Amino acid sequence: MYKMMTPGPTMVAENVRKARSLETGNPDLDMDFYEFYRDTCKLYSELLHTKNESLILSGEGILGLEAAIASLTEPGDRVLVLDNGVFGRGFADFVSIYGGNPVLYTTDYKRTIDVEALKDYLEKDSDFKYATVVHCDTPSGMLNDISEICPLLKEYGIVTVVDSVSGMFGNEVDVDAWQIDILCGGSQKAISCPIGLTLVTVSDAAKKMMENRKQPVASFYANLLTFKHYYTDKWFPYSMPISDIYGLRQALENIKEDTEMQKRHEEIAKKTRTALTRAGLTLYGENGYSNTVTVFRVPQGVTAQQILKKMLEDYNIMLAGSFDVMAGEVIRIGHMGYNCTEENMTETLEALDSVLRKLGVLLNAPVSFAGI
Ligand SMILES: *Cc1c(COP(=O)(O)O)cnc(C)c1O
Numbered sequence: 001m002y003k004m005m006t007p008g009p010t011m012v013a014e015n016v017r018k019a020r021s022l023e024t025g026n027p028d029l030d031m032d033f034y035e036f037y038r039d040t041c042k043l044y045s046e047l048l049h050t051k052n053e054s055l056i057l058s059g060e061g062i063l064g065l066e067a068a069i070a071s072l073t074e075p076g077d078r079v080l081v082l083d084n085g086v087f088g089r090g091f092a093d094f095v096s097i098y099g100g101n102p103v104l105y106t107t108d109y110k111r112t113i114d115v116e117a118l119k120d121y122l123e124k125d126s127d128f129k130y131a132t133v134v135h136c137d138t139p140s141g142m143l144n145d146i147s148e149i150c151p152l153l154k155e156y157g158i159v160t161v162v163d164s165v166s167g168m169f170g171n172e173v174d175v176d177a178w179q180i181d182i183l184c185g186g187s188q189k190a191i192s193c194p195i196g197l198t199l200v201t202v203s204d205a206a207k208k209m210m211e212n213r214k215q216p217v218a219s220f221y222a223n224l225l226t227f228k229h230y231y232t233d234k235w236f237p238y239s240m241p242i243s244d245i246y247g248l249r250q251a252l253e254n255i256k257e258d259t260e261m262q263k264r265h266e267e268i269a270k271k272t273r274t275a276l277t278r279a280g281l282t283l284y285g286e287n288g289y290s291n292t293v294t295v296f297r298v299p300q301g302v303t304a305q306q307i308l309k310k311m312l313e314d315y316n317i318m319l320a321g322s323f324d325v326m327a328g329e330v331i332r333i334g335h336m337g338y339n340c341t342e343e344n345m346t347e348t349l350e351a352l353d354s355v356l357r358k359l360g361v362l363l364n365a366p367v368s369f370a371g372i
Contacts, residue, residue: 006320007293007334009188020247027240050175061165061186064198068182070222075099080128085137086324112288130159135167141295154179170265170292181206192337265291280364292336315351
């Protein structure tokens, strides 16, 4: 296997892989599994500092985003879509698919959303059923300050949907203090499971909004209401991927035990940015850097493809390019979850230093943690 230093999926701890290989029962008929599922959801809620109920859905991170939008949106609803990144703008598509009217609030993709400017905007227009915002917009590595944005939206009576798939656990998330109504997560980012599960925390306000719909949700698989009585009725809307959930439980237990997790992410992210800029490389964003991913511009005279190919062929390390408006422009290093260790990053930066030199890039200093 190669070393997978991408911003999701990440590498997976051995105890998580082992948990995924345990013998499995029938998750629909085994009453113990309902307890296991609910306890896993409770653990997830606890780690995100919320009393809100969490649900584990069988599907990749995108399903969580779609389920939030499908469940809240009725035809004609005005929805504020905060757009300062590829995932940010992407929410507009889901809103349209479910008949809503997305109103884009578009700002510079290299900068975080300015809370004061958003406040000025809301003073003039705040007639929105709910708003969407991305915590860490992974293609650019930009981290929005949801601790300020969500409470501001709530001041104007706007329900909040946050995509923190690649933000959570590497960056602080406090769902209750920040008044996040629906928070979307995925198994393959800092949680460090393989791809396959998405998790949502749902506030009472969001539940009420779903229950008070005039029209039914135009989906079954993306309808969060189908989970409403799962525990009392002992009936899941569809058969649960039990091995994935065994792995998730172990991964969440790992996070609970790892009291230094956030501090380590913060330190490694900061050191990575320093190492790159000291060498003369340029970060993509101008502010608001996520602790989970670092994004830098492809230096003059080389292509993203050349760097990625040489990293993999010569050093067995996989980095990522980016897509959409950033395609070919940047390289992304994922340092989230199980990847986020001093050893992994030391090895990655050492390899990156050699690759850039071999490709003829002039560097001001070695790309390295040395001396930082
Ligand atoms: C990874 C990710 C998702 C999940 O979607 P992918 O299919 O893995 O791209 C959703 N939102 C964000 C911000 C992500 O980083």
